Amino acid sequence: MVSVETFIGEYPICQYAVCKAREIPFSEKVRHICRTECERYGKSWSCPPAVGEVNECRKRCLEYENALVFTTAAQVSDASVLAETLATRPEHEAVTRALCRELEKQGAECLALSSESCQICETCAYPQPCRFPGKAIPCIESYGILVTQIAERYGIEFYSDIHTVTWFGLIFFREEKRL
Numbered sequence: 100m101v102s103v104e105t106f107i108g109e110y111p112i113c114q115y116a117v118c119k120a121r122e123i124p125f126s127e128k129v130r131h132i133c134r135t136e137c138e139r140y141g142k143s144w145s146c147p148p149a150v151g152e153v154n155e156c157r158k159r160c161l162e163y164e165n166a167l168v169f170t171t172a173a174q175v176s177d178a179s180v181l182a183e184t185l186a187t188r189p190e191h192e193a194v195t196r197a198l199c200r201e202l203e204k205q206g207a208e209c210l211a212l213s214s215e216s217c218q219i220c221e222t223c224a225y226p227q228p229c230r231f232p233g234k235a236i237p238c239i240e241s242y243g244i245l246v247t248q249i250a251e252r253y254g255i256e257f258y259s260d261i262h263t264v265t266w267f268g269l270i271f272f273r274e275e276k277r278l
């Protein structure tokens with residue numbers, strides 16, 4: 100049986116919770132915000148519309164039974180400066196991938212999501228094929244997931260101070276591999 104507790108303490112995780120995938124809240128309202136307020140909309144494989152409709156994303160997530168919600172933190176001079184904030188995403192992604200590897204070592208299959216859009220390439224190849232499909236991690240909000248609601252529900256701090264970026268990660272996992 101998969102046990103997150105056996106490895107989570109080895110990583111720089113601020114807070115975490117394990118829940119059932121069906122408890123994760125999805126909403127079309129999040130997609131509306133992507134469409135009307137985010138400059139990454141239509142520019143990345145990790146964002147809409149490339150990730151599919153919200154109901155498709157939800158269905159994809161619910162193929163996994165469990166979800167690991169977690170945060171990491173990075174220190175910056177000003178968290179309101181997007182470029183400075185985004186520069187710290189690779190470290191969070193590295194932790195996310197490492198957690199997936201730990202889960203996979205225990206026999207699980209994973210689907211990882213992360214805060215913000217994928218930053219692996221300086222300019223995303225979209226709509227040309229993704230250059231690193233095995234490495235790119237879609238944005239949590241791009242799936243229509245209400246991150247603030249998850250944070251409230253599990254008592255996870257969303258904001259610390261102006262010098263701290265809090266990164267959210269969400270890994271759906273199932274214990275039995277499907278053929």
Ligand code: SF4
Binds near residue numbers: 143144217221224
């Ligand atoms: S790996 Fe590159 S091409 Fe693929 S989603 Fe990320 S930025 Fe875009």
